Amino acid sequence: MVIIINFCFTLQYKVLYMEQNQEPIQQLTAIRNLMERSSRFISLSGLSGVSAGVIALLGTLMAFFYLGKEEPFFNIGSYTLLPAQKINQSMWFLLIDAVVVLVLALLSGIYFTTRKARKEGQKVWDHIARRMVINLLIPLMTGGLFCIILLYHRLFLLLAPATLIFYGLALLNASKYTYHEIRVLGLIEILLGLLAGWLTGYGLLFWAMGFGVMHIFYGMMMYFRHEDVKEEECKVNSE
Amino acid sequence: MKDIIGKLNKQFESRIRLGIMSVLSVNEAIDFVSLKDLMDTSDGNLASHLNALERNGLIDVKKQFIGRKPNTRYSITPKGNEAFKEHLEYLARLINQQTI
Numbered sequence: 001m002v003i004i005i006n007f008c009f010t011l012q013y014k015v016l017y018m019e020q021n022q023e024p025i026q027q028l029t030a031i032r033n034l035m036e037r038s039s040r041f042i043s044l045s046g047l048s049g050v051s052a053g054v055i056a057l058l059g060t061l062m063a064f065f066y067l068g069k070e071e072p073f074f075n076i077g078s079y080t081l082l083p084a085q086k087i088n089q090s091m092w093f094l095l096i097d098a099v100v101v102l103v104l105a106l107l108s109g110i111y112f113t114t115r116k117a118r119k120e121g122q123k124v125w126d127h128i129a130r131r132m133v134i135n136l137l138i139p140l141m142t143g144g145l146f147c148i149i150l151l152y153h154r155l156f157l158l159l160a161p162a163t164l165i166f167y168g169l170a171l172l173n174a175s176k177y178t179y180h181e182i183r184v185l186g187l188i189e190i191l192l193g194l195l196a197g198w199l200t201g202y203g204l205l206f207w208a209m210g211f212g213v214m215h216i217f218y219g220m221m222m223y224f225r226h227e228d229v230k231e232e233e234c235k236v237n238s239e
Numbered sequence: 240m241k242d243i244i245g246k247l248n249k250q251f252e253s254r255i256r257l258g259i260m261s262v263l264s265v266n267e268a269i270d271f272v273s274l275k276d277l278m279d280t281s282d283g284n285l286a287s288h289l290n291a292l293e294r295n296g297l298i299d300v301k302k303q304f305i306g307r308k309p310n311t312r313y314s315i316t317p318k319g320n321e322a323f324k325e326h327l328e329y330l331a332r333l334i335n336q337q338t339i
Binding site: 024025027028030031034035037038039123126127 | 254257258261262264265266269270273276277278327330333334
């Protein structure tokens, strides 16, 4: 399957430099277009990554200032040493903070992706979007439940690594159905998660890196690679 | 010159048929409605092309029910895959020949 796609792409690049016979060239362009549209979710907007990253950074900052009152550094791990009441208090704050960040990030992601799909005249919720979301959700939900188990056992130390690792695995799994950048982003999140598990106590810092900075970075990269160009192409075509 | 191009598969002369094969070659299986959205054509037109491809053994059809709604899923057969690959190679030869 992959071989066929690669084969098609190579052919198309060859084709770009000559215009003698339009017929086979048009056929290949149509084939490639349909293969891509039917097997990859290409409406995913880079801007949704950027907005999710910004929201995540704001959420981490809030957590930092809240914790900073008692703990000068990013050390969530040392909270296990605090009185039980304090732990509960900050746990609820962090949990609500995390849920608010998640919901806002998802909403902004859906907004930008729908906008991109509409601009290109594509359906947002088609079979490939469904497949991508299902493949994203299986590891993500497993991770979510695992984090609840961690909270239940009060293993706060492992919370940051677990969220990052499972999120990375979810992206890796979903990347089969969308842009290649998502795969690389997933691998980076897994790496950050493993690092966070090693350097416990810097959870917030790793969250800011993984969910904030990386999202913004990859969102911008995807935007400039896939969207900015298309807008220019449209302009050229309309002229 | 005469036979390097090989045979043109008459099956793939139609835009819709070629489109169906392209989609099925990269998807395990796909249902009628999704296929229709991708191809941007009418029900009847798509159905008649699908029937022709099925008759020739290039695609496989599975009918099932999801709840009460009928759901038809299409997938490519090994024979169909072979034919599609041959067609791509045919296009490649055609283009390569022009560059020389």
